[in-house]
Amino acid sequence: MVFKKNDIALDLRFILNEVPFAVLLEDNQRRLQFVNPNFCKLFNIPLEPEQLVGFNCEQAAESAAPLFKDSQEFLERVKEILEKKEPVRQEILELADGRVYLRDYLPIINNNFFEGQVWIYYDYTYAHSLEMKKNNQKKFYESILLNIPADVAVFDKDHKYLFANKRAIKNDEIREWIIGKDDFDYVKFRGRDVSIAEKRRELFKKVVNQKEFNEFLEENITPEGNIQYHLRRMHPFYADNNELEFVVGYGMDVTSIKNAEENVNRREKNLAQITEILSIAVIVIDQSFNVIYTNSSFESTFGYASDDIIGKSIDEIAIENISSLIKEIGLAKRSNSFEGSTKEYRFQDKYGSKRYLSISFVPYNTAESNEIFYAIFFSDVTDQHLAVSELQKIIEKEKRLNELKSGFVNIVSHEMRTPLSVIQSSAQIMEMLNEANKLDRDAVDFHTKRIVSEVNGMESLMEELLLISKIESGKVEFRPFPQDLESFVKVILHEKYTQLADGRQMQVIVKGVKQEVEFDRMMMNHILNNVISNAFKYSEGKRDPILQLHFRHHSVTIMVMDYGIGIPEKDLQNLFKAFSRASNVDSINGTGLGLHVMKYFTDFHQAKIYCKSQINKGTCIMLEFTYKSYLNAKNSIN
Structure with a gap:
């Protein structure tokens, strides 16, 4: 099809009307030439885009200035951009009502002649709020890290300090001084035993060489002469290219723990129990089935972060079989019985991965409220399944x-x-x-x-x-590739079935638009020879059998029909089993293995087999192959 210039202009206008951002085009006299519906919508303009063509954009900017948080700054910046006539990308604009826009500016210059400019606006409010939230969270976590009640330090690959928190080094000046230096500099500065730095260096080298977490117990003498124990730990972090990025060192005073070993053992036992509980995905809902809590294991199991689902109804979460779980809880609520056995469901997370989970739930209420909540526990039993x-x-x-x-x-x-x-x-x-x-x-x-x-x-x-x-031993390779199925069939018929003793021939019918089909030549040769030879063998003295190829949109079917002795209904269910033959074959030679092997080969192709038959009227075998790729198919049957 040949497009004229006007056609192209209409197509561009159609595209600009449909893009998901606001577009304004003005000429070199600042007269509005084009504006799309999104521009009118973004700025709440109660006119159709066509009604705005010809407007003075300078006056329009002055009229729109009060919409922005700093109207004067808005006008001055527009003037500055127009004077420079240089492209501007993603400039942030704050509106008086709290919204945030991104603005692009593009001058239109043709043969060194300025013809006008394009202004593009995007609603950046939601993304900006997320960015602000992210920055606030970053500051929040930096503040936590700086003031966390444990020694925390970060080292580069040469064991130089990149960061130390207040617990590690209390003095602000020394904490700034230590950046870029190591523990040998520190102990020298403090006048302490160099063995402290040597032990830390030894631990550093160990975790870097082994590429895994390690720890040691550091024993120091306080100025008062008391023994103080610190548990020092280091953990290396590597980039995707396996290069060491940094090492995190953290430690805590464990003196009281060392002096009260019994208390430590009890705490370790409690921590082990907590860890065991937290390894199970947990979600808590209220009586209205609204989510009020999830743990970190829930996110790792299903891919849904707490912030994304808390406050939502559990049935809004796109998890397979969640409706069955809701039904179980509803039945338990109505019967006031929560002692049912644990049940197993198949779930699919937001990324499409399927898992088998063992589910149980219990009701509880808090001391502050009599409201009933339901804690649901998900235990991954995929490996067992x-x-x-x-x-x-x-x-x-x-x-x-x-x-x-x-x-x-x-x-x-x-x-x-x-x-x-x-x-x-x-x-x-x-x-x-x-x-x-x-x-x-x-x-x-x-x-x-x-x-x-x-x-x-x-x-x-x-x-x-x-x-x-x-x-059976997995030694048959599956090698499909796109081929001309019709030609393949005709070659087989020509080579083996054109000079039969009784003069019969296979009648071939082709329907639909021919397409290439992916198949393994050896396997397809066996499949076709089996159904074709059976059609002739079990219909001796009858009409010519028929082979029909029907090319459809997503698949091709191969149907072979004869007018022979047929297959008794009772024998159809065992048709593809090894050494199984119909009860009416009498003296006709056969082993009962051909259809069994054919079933294997059709399974390789993920094809379907259909069989219909009537005694003394004939048999119809139909094979359906899809046009899909077999690149991910198994190379052998396990």
Whole structure:
């Protein structure tokens, strides 16, 4: 399609009308040429954009100046920008009503001639409030860190001080002096034993070399002659490129703890219990199902920070199966019974990860209020669930292997006995004819063909057994790539099914718009040969079978239909099991392995199989393959 200049202008006008920010375009005389609806909305202008075209922008700026916190500064800054005619990016403007805007300015210069300018405004109020909150939080945490009741220091990679809080160094002047120096400088300045600096340096090197947290107990003598114990800890922090960024050192006076070991043990036990509780995700709701508390484990489990969900109803949280949990709590409230067993649910966090969690909840009330609250505890049992699932897979695999073993014994004892008997009898007959000097060419041809036929059948059986063995042991590689499925089908039909003894041929029908399909050639060759050969084998003397390819929007279906003996309904459920054959096949040769292997290969492609059949009317097998990529598919069956 060819666009004219006017068409492009209309398209640009349409785009500027739809962008999520306010746009104003004025010419070099400061006459308004264009303004979008968002500009009128942002500045509460009760006119349509088209009605503003031609306005004097200088007068409009003066009229709008009272909207801003400092109207005079607003006008002076506009004047300054217009004089410089240089681009301005994301300039912050504060409005009188508390809102905050970002402003961009772009001069329009064509062939060194100034033609006008574009002003762009964004509502920055919410983002600005978050930024202010972040800065306030930063100051708040810096204040906490500076005044925290524990020695805290930060070191660079050379063990030089980057920061020390008031507890570590009380004197403000010395705390400033120590920045850029190390503990050797400090002990020298203080006139203390150099072994203190040596021990700290040894710990520093240890945590840096081992790249993990470490600690030691430091023993000092106070000016009063008392022994004082400090627990010194260091923790290294590394950048994404594995380069050391800094080391945090922190310590605390543990003298009283050392002198009261029993009290320490009790406290450690309590701390261990608290840690165990906090390792479980906890959320507390009121009687209206509004969230009033979550712990840090809840955020790590579900991806929702406390600030994002406190005050909201629990059913507003996008967590899978949360409605089932609400229903359980509602039933417990109505029956006033909270002694039910712990239940397991599958949940999905905000990032799409799925976990299995064991859930329990209890009601409680506080001393200050009689209001009932509900504490809900989430324990991650994903590993246990997956372990059970893997165990079930192993059991199922063992079951399949046992079935294969049993079937193999049956094949060896029955299916192979007949061809071996045929081979033996043909060989004996030829031997007898030869001894009687009656072995002519026709007899040799007849018995040789019988032997070759039976050998080929046994060879085919062994190949299928070996193929199943390779699949079960995970040695079959899955190598799909986009291909022309129609051509692939036609090649198979041409090579194997154009000169059948009874003269029949496969009738091919193609529907829809042909597309490339991703498939593994070896596996698809086995799938197609199996369903096509079965269609001919079980419909001898009947109409030509039909193969239909139907290309749809998201998938392609391969349907093979014959008019043969059909499959009894009772046999359909075992159709794809190893060594399973329909009860009406009589003397038609077969091992019961072909469809079993085909099922494996369709599973590799994540394809679906449908089968419909009626006795003496025929069978229809339909395979559905999607056009999706298999880049993440498994290379083998486990």
